[in-house]
Amino acid sequence: MSYQNILTEENEGILRITINRPSKLNALNRDTIEELHQAFANEGMEDEVKVVILTGTGEKAFVAGADISEFADFSAEKGKKLAAEGQKKLFDYVANYSKPVIAAVNGFALGGGLELAMAAHFRVASENAKMGLPEVSLGVIPGYGGTQRLPQLVGKGRAMEMIMTAGMIDANQALQYNLVNHVTSQEELLEFAENIAAKIMKNSMVAIKAAIKAVNANYEAGVNGFETEIEEFGNSFGTGDFKEGTSAFLNKRKADFPGK
Known part of the structure; x- marks a missing residue:
């Protein structure tokens, strides 16, 4: 452009x-x-x-x-x-x-x-x-x-x-x-x-996106940042990045995050 x-x-x-x-x-x-x-x-x-x-x-x-x-x-x-x-x-x-x-x-x-x-x-x-x-x-x-x-x-x-x-x-x-x-x-x-x-x-961009949302929630009027954190934390367990990150950690290798 x-x-x-x-x-x-x-x-x-x-x-x-x-x-x-x-x-x-x-x-x-x-x-x-x-x-x-x-x-x-x-x-x-x-x-x-x-x-x-x-x-x-x-x-x-x-x-x-x-x-x-x-x-x-x-x-x-x-x-x-x-x-x-x-x-x-x-x-x-x-x-x-x-x-x-x-x-x-x-x-x-x-x-x-x-x-x-x-x-x-x-x-x-x-x-x-x-x-x-x-x-x-x-x-x-x-x-x-x-x-x-x-x-x-x-x-x-x-x-x-x-x-x-x-x-x-x-x-x-x-x-x-x-x-x-x-x-x-x-x-x-x-x-x-x-x-x-x-x-x-080097880290999970999916998790970083969720972290940005959770941190920002603390500064939004009428929004409970802790509840947003809990929601985004739970959602992380359903991502391919979480599966890859935990697998890499347990197998002592570098994570190759799929970004989803």
Whole structure:
């Protein structure tokens, strides 16, 4: 599929999706959000793809925010629609994606960029990364899940401070806050993320899909995460991956998961 604002490349089970708007520091506009959705919904769901790595082109920015020029003159109703459609099409879609999504944060991840990184299942960052939610400095609040996911990751107090001050934190502070899992050099960032992806792919992708669903259930209003875990745990016993995994363990050999 041809895209204007993103690049995609699949190699040995890893789909790399790169936001490619360097002149705008990879800022998100409606077209980019649509293209990202299409990449996840189509290429990402191909059988050969096991893990998705999401990053930005260049060394300056993962995503430096939303494209403010698109909504500067919006009414309240248009603003609500913008947030609702964006969350459904991309941010919630990524958070609940059935395959692991790793955000490789290379440089600035601000506003919608940080919200996109937080929607991924976990994050690795380059040493030059800067992260923040500066929306209140524009008279608005984060609208793509930032007020919900940031407290889940860093705690309420830190999230309140980051949002209220509209300030940025660096990669090491993000690591201290548990906003990112790892920090590495810019040059090693993608290889580092790919090495984690390789470790993931040694395991049952069927079980990983179930684990994603169970973990996410804890953060859904009105859903009992423990009940979801019990359900998905029980379902695992009926899979070919479980039969292969237990057989391999008992026979002291490496598992060759069928993926079903």
